[in-house]
Amino acid sequence: MKPLIEARHVSKRFTRPPDLAAKMAALLGGKARHEVVHALDNVSLGLAEGEVLGLVGESGSGKSTLGRILAGIWEASDGEVLFEGERRDDLGSGDRRKADLAVQMVFQDPMSSLNPRMRIADIIGEAPLFHGIVPKSQLAAYVADLMERVGLDPSFADRFPHQFSGGQRTRVGIARALAVKPRVIVADEAVASLDVSIQAQIINLFMQLRAEFGLAYLFISHDLGVVRHLADRVAILYLGRVVEIAPADELFQNPGHPYTQALLANMPKLETGKHAFAPLQGEIPSPLNPPTGCHFHPRCPFAMERCTTAVPVLQETARGRRSACHLNDHP
């Protein structure tokens, strides 16, 4: 299937000025200098119409960065984003705007992404009014309809964000995204900070909206249980690189990449009974100074000589499955 939106060889570098703690250490004789972080390194993946792609990875692996680049909020340092097969940067201003509106984000902490001084009706109604999606005369009805669809009482339209609970604020964030009639939603840890019972309500809402509007989702989460429930396909990131991408049912049944295997083994499960934990050893290395070759080699139980020098290429291992590991060549 032709992807609706696609990242091709996308890299993103950040130059990071020394933080406060590093400056303080510098006063005490340490070093403080600008550092370059490779947040994304040559990432290629696509999202088809109506598809849910789960994006999984540990902290700092580049999930949010990729989400923001696909949503057009940030520019890639290298590589390109294609919308309906066309390079987004080559689009004329009208088409570019259409492409940007088609991809909307929903954030983890709606409190920091909602303007605290704006009423809910304005938060939801601002963009569709600005972009001429609804005329002013019909705006109130349009907002009320959206609020109803995401499970908010339309009589709350005059309230401010702080008057809502975390789950309700997530609903406001979803209504705001839906207001510009997107085709793709990038949900960045959208259910992470919610309690189990509220999380179930929001996950159900995401599924219902997908069925109603044929939306595609890039569903970013570190919660493998949630991703397994929602996603058609899953991509696993490690230190800025895609290490495996596969249909969700296959990936969870039969993880191919050693890192995916480790993640699944470490995933907290509702075991019946206390048991000894056998965790994956070692820390996630610093993205400022990632290991050579395969980034995972210092923690990988199968690491070979080659893994320390050569970067494994993401290659097809079965129909619809790709993984980046030297074991693919030496089974």
Added chain:
Amino acid sequence: MTAALQVSNLETHFFTRAGVVKAVDGVSFSIARGEVLGLVGESGSGKTLTALSILGLVDPPGKIVAGSIRLGDEELTGLSERSWRAIRGKRIAMIFQDPMMTLNPVLRIETQMIEAVLAHAVMSKDNARQRCREALARVGIPSPDERLTAYPHQFSGGMRQRVAIAIALLHSPDVLIADEPTTALDVTIQAQIVAEVQKLAAATGTAILWVTHDLAVVSGLSDRLAVMYAGRIVEEGPTTEVLARPAHPYTQGLLRSLPVNNQRGRRLNQIPGSTPSLLRLPPGCPFAPRCEARQEDCVSTRPPESQHGTERRLRCFHPLGEVSP
């Protein structure tokens, strides 16, 4: 045998302008030596305040208004601040979600750890340093000698939490209170820390209260599980049994709403409604407005704590039978 920690009918209230918030409203439990009790519940249910009450760290307008907290044979409620300081960090230790609550950003790890050792033990500085080195090695920190001279910001979040754990366990406390200590950490680091704490506590016989909202984490770690709702423990019993056969409708609702307990891609079971405001609790069972098993008596009378079978305690008039989640 006396329990390591025994909490009975604890009530911690906040006296606010809007009214009295009964954050902890009649909580009882005990933990034996070497035992792990998991405490779960949604946000605002009173888990943290239960923990803070046991540590003597409730600040005004909050106050422990009733109940008893016994550490071994000693009653802790009503102790002076001075007596509290002699107990905290020595016989009861704590770790929090944010390790920087225990670590000072501008002091070297060594300085803080030696201070923590000398606060409760008489020994030379060299011996204290040796003890810190051993403590860091025990929680899996490589090259502890170098690490001792570092500042907290030079550590990752997982490493900082390990240091906080090393400090908490310096004096082999009788009781360790852990409030969401792995929530902010990645899955692989979380698994490492849970494994370390499990090993260390088994070695020293430390009793642990592990507070979390993550049922999956606590299921593999705790011997017994307590479920909190609106300031009270509504169900408590052996972890395996509570998870396999929840008797309280709220526990069952929580378990049923987890993605793993639902068919992939299907609509999740959800508990209707949301958590009640503690300022305006209904007169009967606080869960009644959301409960499928609700009957007339639930709305008028608060369910008292009752024994359910030999090992389970419940607050419910109409417990569930032998149904699986």
